[in-house]
Amino acid sequence: MNKIKSLDDLKQLREGMQAKIKLRETAGNSENVVRIKVAMSTCGIASGAKEIMNYLMDELEQKAIEAVVTQTGCMGYCYAEPTIEVTVPGKDPIVFGDVDKFRAAEIIEKYIIHNQLVDGILPVNYRTIDN
Numbered sequence: 001m002n003k004i005k006s007l008d009d010l011k012q013l014r015e016g017m018q019a020k021i022k023l024r025e026t027a028g029n030s031e032n033v034v035r036i037k038v039a040m041s042t043c044g045i046a047s048g049a050k051e052i053m054n055y056l057m058d059e060l061e062q063k064a065i066e067a068v069v070t071q072t073g074c075m076g077y078c079y080a081e082p083t084i085e086v087t088v089p090g091k092d093p094i095v096f097g098d099v100d101k102f103r104a105a106e107i108i109e110k111y112i113i114h115n116q117l118v119d120g121i122l123p124v125n126y127r128t129i130d131n
Helices: 007-029 042-046 049-062 101-113
Strands: 034-039 067-072 084-087 094-096
Touching: 034 049, 042 049, 049 067, 049 101, 084 101, 094 101
Parallel strands: 034 067
Antiparallel strands: 034 084, 084 094
16 A cells, blocks of 8 residues: 555545445445456465455456446355456356456456456356246
C-alpha cells in the first residue's frame, strides 16, 4: 500500500475502497451482472487466490465492467488452485483453474468481454439441488 502524502491521495484511496464495497453490496441483485467467485479456502489462499481476487476487482473497475466479485470456500479443485467460477448473465457458470494474473486478464478480455472460451476450464464436479 502506498503512503498517503496528500489529501488527494486520501480521496483516491477512499474512492477505490468505496467502489470495492459497492461490488460486494450489489451481490444480492447480481443476476444481470457478471459474477465471479474466488475459491478462498486454505489451499486457494496459499496458491495466491487473494491476489487474484484483488487483481480481478481492480481490472473490472478499470475496464468499467459491472461485476460482483465474492469469495467462496472450497470448490473441490485443490489440484488447480487458484480457481474462480465465472457466471455471465444468461449462461451457466464456468470454473477456471490455475488462474494467475495473466489468465485472469485473458478471462476478462476474451470470455467476459468477447464471449470466447479460453483454456483452463475445469469439469463440473457438483450439481445443484435444482438439477
